[in-house]
Amino acid sequence: MEWWRCLFVGMVMLMAAGSGEAQLSPTFYQWTCPNVESMVREAVQKKLSQTFATVPATLRLFFHDCFIEGCDASIMIASPRHDAEKDAPDNLSLAGDGFDTVIKAKEAVEEQCPGVVSCADILAIAARDVVVLSGGPSFTVELGRRDGRISEAGRVSGKLPGPDFNLELLAWIFGKNNLTLFDMIALSGAHTLGFSHCSRFAKRLYSFTPSSPVDPSLDPKYARQLMLACPENVDPNIAVGMDPFTPNTFDNIYFKNLVNGRGLFTSDEVLFTQLLSRPAVYNFAVNQESFFTAFASAMVRLGRVGVKIGDEGEIRRDCTAFN
Structure with a gap:
């Protein structure tokens, strides 16, 4: 190998060794808090027994956290001035059950391993x-x-995908976080769970374009169902299931819905209407195992986004406040 190739490879290896990704390890707490995962699982199960909202709320919380300042639990900070990350307009719809899940899990871990496990890892x-x-x-x-x-509200704008994003914008914002188009499509499958407020998709029902008030990519029957659930000027607290068929099950029905014109957001349905992303949607729609494999891999990569290690961060005693 030519000397310059050797030098290039060596530089890449050194850069990787200095990155947060290279320092993450599944066995990081094997000596300091070996039972951390079972403790978190127990806390999550307890919270889930109280409300299913625990599932979509926690998953969405993780996504929002990673995309703003990296996976560092900055989303958890509560500011008395209401100017922290969670107070930004794009985060006001985050359900409290997600925050509560992490807080309860942290409390359980702190009892056994005080000052050891980060809120970000939990x-x-x-x-x-x-x-x-x-x-x-x-x-x-x-x-x-x-x-x-x-954790600042002013640093949130422009870092999260919107419900009306086209494929190019989606690919760009995921790409900024070292996630591929395929990762983005797989992670979008998380919309098989949870709910959305009517205001997030009302434009598709009542004012899509002057000549076509209803988005033509919507299945007409599905559009009528949404109109019944979300009439114009509806109570802003009203929400509908992201997946009208199995909203409490993590499965591949989301992708089957896209094939049939039942994606709730424009940013959902565009995954099927655009030729570049359509093959992956078809694949996930007919092969749940393929979706599961892609989603699991994408979640691991998502968990590497912007991580802090060593003296780049801290181990909070309380997830809602800096030390």
Whole structure:
């Protein structure tokens, strides 16, 4: 191998060794808190027994956290001035059950392993557990993240995908986080769970374009169902299931819905209407195992986004406050 190739490979290896991704390990707590995953699982199961909202709320919380400042639990910070990350307009719809799940799990872990496990790692474990407990795939969670020291509402805008994004915008915002188009399609499958407020998709029903008030990519029967559930000027607290058929089960019905024009958001249905992403949607719609495999891999990669290690962060005693 030419000397310059050797130098290039060596530089890449050094860069990787210095990155957070290279430092994460499934066995990070094997000596300091070996039972951390079982403790988090128990807390998640207890919370789930109280409300199913635990599942979509925790999963969405993990996604929002990672896309803003990296997977560092900065989303958890509560500010008395209401100017933290969670207070940004894009995060106001995050359900309290997700925050409560992480707080309860942290309390349980602190009793056994005080000052050892980060809130960021607890959120990552809990996100995996809610997927498994709702019927989805299991996967190994890499650990070793530190909690971030920055949480500002003003730093959120433009970092999260919107419900009206086209494929190009979706690919761009996921690409900024080292996630591929295929990862994005797989992670979108999380919309097989949970609910959305009517305001997030009302434009598709009543004012899509001047000549076509209803989005023509919507199945007409599905559009009528949505109109019944979400009439114009509906109570802003009203919400509908992202998946009208199995909203409490992690499965591949979301992709079957896209094939049939039943994607709730524009950013959902565009995955099928665009030729570049359509083959993956078809594949996941007919092969649930393929979707599960892709989702598990994408979740691992999502968990590597912007992680802090060593003195780049801290181990919070309380997930809602900096030390």
